[in-house]
Amino acid sequence: MGVRHAKVGPRVADRIAYLERIAGDESLATRKDPAFDTRVRITIVSYLARLRDADGTSGKAAIDGLVHAGVIADDSPKYVEEVCYRQVKVKTKAEQKTQIIIEAVD
Numbered sequence: 001m002g003v004r005h006a007k008v009g010p011r012v013a014d015r016i017a018y019l020e021r022i023a024g025d026e027s028l029a030t031r032k033d034p035a036f037d038t039r040v041r042i043t044i045v046s047y048l049a050r051l052r053d054a055d056g057t058s059g060k061a062a063i064d065g066l067v068h069a070g071v072i073a074d075d076s077p078k079y080v081e082e083v084c085y086r087q088v089k090v091k092t093k094a095e096q097k098t099q100i101i102i103e104a105v106d
Helices: 012-023 060-068
Strands: 003-009 040-048 080-089 097-104
Touching: 040 060, 060 097
Parallel strands: 040 080
Antiparallel strands: 003 097, 040 097
């Protein structure tokens, strides 16, 4: 199925709207099949003005949201092979964002 990127902005409404766009035209509330029905690898890239400690980043809420939105089938090991976290330093808070990369695993 390829790679899909979701850039998550500072507002929850923006996050939901973007997830709907990457999931397809169908409303996520009525979607019956997940966008990814195979195993996936998830990479969460945080672009931050001030980097966090290595153990200070968690994507649990975002991944649970992907399941709830119908982007991935489930967050169990049966469907998620691995979750990786990366941080990229940016100069200003205005440049901060989070990118979620979902790759289908064969």
